[in-house]
């Protein structure tokens with residue numbers, strides 16, 4: 001697969017988010033020459049919000065929205081109008097500003113009973129996303145990373161969420177005990193492309209531990225992201241990459 005995304009370090013959070021937005025546009029333009037639709041999963045938290053704003057404000061006419069299907073990597077178990085809602089924030093910043101069919105937005109209903117919603121959402125994924133090795137294979141998954149090395153809503157110590165056979169699972173934030181619904185590691189590592197967008201000095205020590213260390217450290221879930229048949233890349237600003245030994249990039 002052509003290297004649409006490659007690990008790179010940009011000067012600040014804005015430059016990093018804008019470069020990823022531009023590479024995403026180039027990726028969709030190229031891929032939609034061969035594909036009818038693309039299946040993309042978005043992460044939440046604060047980091048991707050800048051990219052959402054950049055796309056909405058500067059590039060909204062550069063994407064074939066009717067041929068892009070957006071899912072979420074994870075969601076907090078809150079209503080979509082809650083400030084914590086990953087879908088709510090993406091809708092407010094991006095999807096409310098572009099001409100995308102409502103049927104192309106496949107969000108996790110955070111206000112539903114978590115168990116029932118995990119089953120419902122898994123079914124929605126299965127009815128849209130093509131499978132590879134009997135597992136949904138997203139074309140592209142955007143990930144973030146917490147300063148504890150978590151990704152999606154898989155937190156340190158919850159590595160069983162990598163190995164379980166389900167498509168998505170229920171996790172709990174270790175500090176706030178907030179329930180989350182998350183894609184499992186099995187699905188994330190089955191994607192064709194996985195891209196981390198990580199910025200800020202508070203992530204620098206984990207970025208180094210995850211990218212520079214040879215050993216697969218089970219301590220940090222982000223370290224276990226290794227697409228079995230796909231490509232992984234990191235978009236970092238200088239602050240997040242501050243401790244990286246660039247001669248020892250293991251990805």
Ligand code: 6PG
Pocket residue numbers: 043044045046047048073074075076086143144145146147150151152153
């Ligand atoms: C979430 C995300 C999560 C996020 C990291 C980083 O729901 O919180 O999906 O995996 O990417 O927590 O969050 P920040 O971008 O806010 O640092």
